[in-house]
Amino acid sequence: MQIKEVLLAPGNGAFFYDDQEAIRSGAIQDGFIYVGAPTTPGFKSIRVPASSLGIGLVLTDDTVVWGDMMNVQYSGAGGRDPLFDTTQISDLTSRVMTPRLLDIDASCYLDACAKVFEPFEHRRLPLAIEYGASQALLRAAAHLHRKTMAEIVCAEFDLPLPSRRVPIYCQSGDAREINVDKMILKAVDVLPHGLINSRQKFGTNGQTFMEFVKWVAMRTCEIGRPGYRPVLHFDVYGWIGQEIGLEPHSIADFICKVADTVSDFTLNIESPADFGSTQAQIENYAKIVSILDNRGSSARIVVDERCNTLEDIRLFAEAKAAHLVQIKTPDVGSIADTARAVLICKANKVGAYVGGSCTETDLSAQASVHVSVATQADMMLAKPGMGVDEAFSIVGNEQNRLLATLNRRRAQSENVG
Known part of the structure; x- marks a missing residue:
C-alpha cells in the first residue's frame, strides 16, 4: 500500500x-x-x-x-x-x-x-x-x-485531454467598487458577484441593486479595454424573493427589467429566491427559467442555496431548474463528486459552474482547477478569499500551467503516433 x-x-x-x-x-x-x-x-x-x-x-x-x-x-x-x-x-x-x-x-x-x-x-x-x-x-x-491531477480525472472518467480554457469568475466581497475596477483592469471573464446579502444592499424594490448593476456595466465600458464584455454575475442571496415576493412571474419580471438595463451584457442572477426547501426550490426555479426562456431573455438563473449534494445537483439539472448550477465544492464533499456533478449538468444540457467558497485555501482552489479543466466546466470561481488579486492569480496561473503541461503531453503523443 x-x-x-x-x-x-x-x-x-x-x-x-x-x-x-x-x-x-x-x-x-x-x-x-x-x-x-x-x-x-x-x-x-x-x-x-x-x-x-x-x-x-x-x-x-x-x-x-x-x-x-x-x-x-x-x-x-x-x-x-x-x-x-x-x-x-x-x-x-x-x-x-x-x-x-x-x-x-x-x-x-x-x-x-x-x-x-x-x-x-x-x-x-x-x-x-x-x-x-x-x-x-x-x-x-x-x-x-x-x-497531473487533471489527467487522473480524465483517465478515471474516460474523458479526452482538454484544451479549452475555463472562464474564471471573481467575487468582490464588500469592497465592491475597488474590486470591480480590479476585475475590469484584469479582464476577468465573469464578474463581480457583488455580495448582495442584505436589504440595505438590495434596496426598496431592488432599486439599490439595479443602480449597482448599471454602474458595473458603465464602469466596464469606461475603463475596460475596447470590446471587453464580461458576463455580469450577481449573487442576490434570495433578496429578490424577500423584497419582491415569491411569485415566479414577479421574480422573472424583475430579472427581465434588470437585464434590459444592461442589454449589451449577458446577465447571471444567482439565488434569486429561497423557497424554503429543495423540492420547492426546484419547482419554482424551473418556472422562472421557463418564463425567462419563453420571453427570449438573455438573463440566466444560477442556483446555489438548496442545491448542495450530488443528488441535489442531479435533481436540479434533470428538472432544468437553473441555467447554471453552482457546484459548491465543499458542500458536494468528495472532489470526485464535483467531477460527476459537472458531467451530470452537461448530460442534461445545463451549465456547470465549479464554485466553492471564499473560506477555502490555495490547495483546494488548485485541485478545483484541475477538475474544472478536466471536465470542461462552463466557468469556475477564483478562490480563495475576497481580495480578487490573490484568488485570480492562484486559479488563473494554475490553469495556465496545467494547459501548458497538457499541450506538451498532447504534442508528445502526436509525435509518438
Missing part, C-alpha cells in the same frame, strides 16, 4: 464563516464585524475567522501530498453542514479516516475514494473530511502515475 502515515495540520481559511440567518435578519455591520447575537447553531459570533485542517498523506517514497478540509462561508444555512469544528473533524479523521487510508491502493483514485468515504455509524462522513481527503488522494494518484 502506498500510504504509510497520515498527518494533520491546523490551518486558516482565506476569509470568515458568517451566520447568514443573522445577517438576513438585519444584523448591522460595524467596520468588518456584525453587531448582535448569532442565530445559527455553532456560531459564537456572527462573523468567525475561517479555520481549516490539512490532511497529509505520507507515501512510501516519503513524498507528502496534501488536501485541505473546511466548510463554506455560510455554514449551517440552506441545508449545509454545520460550522467547521477543527477539534471534532481532527478527532474523526484520526479515528475513522486514517485506518482506512492506510489500507487502500492510492493509485486507483475512484476506488480509493469509494472505500475511504464509506458511511460511519450509518451516516455519511462530514463533507469537509471528504473534500480534504479527496484532494490529497487525487494528488497521491497524480504523483504515483507521474501525471
Whole structure:
C-alpha cells in the first residue's frame, strides 16, 4: 500500500464563516464585524475567522501530498453542514479516516475514494473530511502515475485531454467598487458577484441593486479595454424573493427589467429566491427559467442555496431548474463528486459552474482547477478569499500551467503516433 502515515495540520481559511440567518435578519455591520447575537447553531459570533485542517498523506517514497478540509462561508444555512469544528473533524479523521487510508491502493483514485468515504455509524462522513481527503488522494494518484491531477480525472472518467480554457469568475466581497475596477483592469471573464446579502444592499424594490448593476456595466465600458464584455454575475442571496415576493412571474419580471438595463451584457442572477426547501426550490426555479426562456431573455438563473449534494445537483439539472448550477465544492464533499456533478449538468444540457467558497485555501482552489479543466466546466470561481488579486492569480496561473503541461503531453503523443 502506498500510504504509510497520515498527518494533520491546523490551518486558516482565506476569509470568515458568517451566520447568514443573522445577517438576513438585519444584523448591522460595524467596520468588518456584525453587531448582535448569532442565530445559527455553532456560531459564537456572527462573523468567525475561517479555520481549516490539512490532511497529509505520507507515501512510501516519503513524498507528502496534501488536501485541505473546511466548510463554506455560510455554514449551517440552506441545508449545509454545520460550522467547521477543527477539534471534532481532527478527532474523526484520526479515528475513522486514517485506518482506512492506510489500507487502500492510492493509485486507483475512484476506488480509493469509494472505500475511504464509506458511511460511519450509518451516516455519511462530514463533507469537509471528504473534500480534504479527496484532494490529497487525487494528488497521491497524480504523483504515483507521474501525471497531473487533471489527467487522473480524465483517465478515471474516460474523458479526452482538454484544451479549452475555463472562464474564471471573481467575487468582490464588500469592497465592491475597488474590486470591480480590479476585475475590469484584469479582464476577468465573469464578474463581480457583488455580495448582495442584505436589504440595505438590495434596496426598496431592488432599486439599490439595479443602480449597482448599471454602474458595473458603465464602469466596464469606461475603463475596460475596447470590446471587453464580461458576463455580469450577481449573487442576490434570495433578496429578490424577500423584497419582491415569491411569485415566479414577479421574480422573472424583475430579472427581465434588470437585464434590459444592461442589454449589451449577458446577465447571471444567482439565488434569486429561497423557497424554503429543495423540492420547492426546484419547482419554482424551473418556472422562472421557463418564463425567462419563453420571453427570449438573455438573463440566466444560477442556483446555489438548496442545491448542495450530488443528488441535489442531479435533481436540479434533470428538472432544468437553473441555467447554471453552482457546484459548491465543499458542500458536494468528495472532489470526485464535483467531477460527476459537472458531467451530470452537461448530460442534461445545463451549465456547470465549479464554485466553492471564499473560506477555502490555495490547495483546494488548485485541485478545483484541475477538475474544472478536466471536465470542461462552463466557468469556475477564483478562490480563495475576497481580495480578487490573490484568488485570480492562484486559479488563473494554475490553469495556465496545467494547459501548458497538457499541450506538451498532447504534442508528445502526436509525435509518438
